[in-house]
Amino acid sequence: MIDGLIQGKLHAKAQQRTGKAGRPFVTAKVTTMAKDGNAQFVNVIAFAPDACNALLALGPGDAVALAGELASGIYMGKDGAPRISLDLTAHAVLTAYHVSRKRRAVQPQGQPQDSAPPPPEHWPPPDAPFDL
Template sequence: MIEALISDKLQGQPSEKVAKTGKPFVTAKVRVHAGESDVFVNVIAFSESACAALLALESGDSVSLAGSLTPKAWTDREGVARPALDLMARQVLTAYHVARKRKAVEPMRHDQGITQPANPASRRDDLDDGEPLDF
């Protein structure tokens, strides 16, 4: 298996299903730009948090997924073999999650006396001397 992190847009609405064992899972499809073409990634999630995150999204939403990736192939109507990927998602990250995590961390940072400048662009790296790089 290949451990992967993919990011792109959700293609279609995620759907919740129930396995024969009674355990719920969610399936989705992500269209990922790869070079000069797009590849569809078939996503399945079993964990409660990953399922909930996927179900909160709509077609066209940006998403990042981490999990086990399996390469596959399928044949189109013209008989041409096309690549496809199956991803068993263990973690799902969306723009909503990033904003929520930043908001949750902000009071903690303030309580610890850590402050950020009002303009994040004004922050400087300790190793940045301000000189342009010569290549």
Template sequence: MIDGLVGGRLYGEAQIRTGQNGRRFVTCKVRAATNDGDTIFVNVIAFDDDVQTALLALSDADSVALSGTLTPKVWTDKNGLVKPALDMVAHKLLTAYDGRREADE
């Protein structure tokens, strides 16, 4: 298990799902830039109610920073190239909107 912090932009919209046990969770994808200029996709799942609410309030391409548990993965694109990816169970989330709300108070 790796605890990590990932910053990037939401790729698409967050989706509400329901597990076999009836528990609600939210999934989304985040595009994060790497040091060499490539992009890595982070597959995010959130069980925490506050994180779920915040993810659902975001739109495609909104900036986000997430902390949580990371699992490295690989996937193969349509051209047969193996690409890195990360799976994250998000525990905390920060967006640009959070800073605006605090400044308004």
């Protein structure tokens, strides 16, 4: 078993299903970029309630990072060439929503969301060598 951390974009809306024992789970397909620049699909399955809810809240094209058990395999593509398949059992899901929520949670009280300094009162300076 390999502990894996992948990031990519959700290929299509995640699907909720129910197992034989009546327990819900979620399946999804994530598109990642391989080293050679080609797209690599990762088949994802999640059983943990938090991971399931996070996947179901996302839409196609949303960025996502997943951690869990990664398994690899080989299959023959339509062109007859061997291809790699990746399957991930997700234990944790991180999205842009989670990042902004955590950032707000650790930000000191009273500090503005954007801590960039305000622009000068006279911008651009009168002696600037360019026109805006």
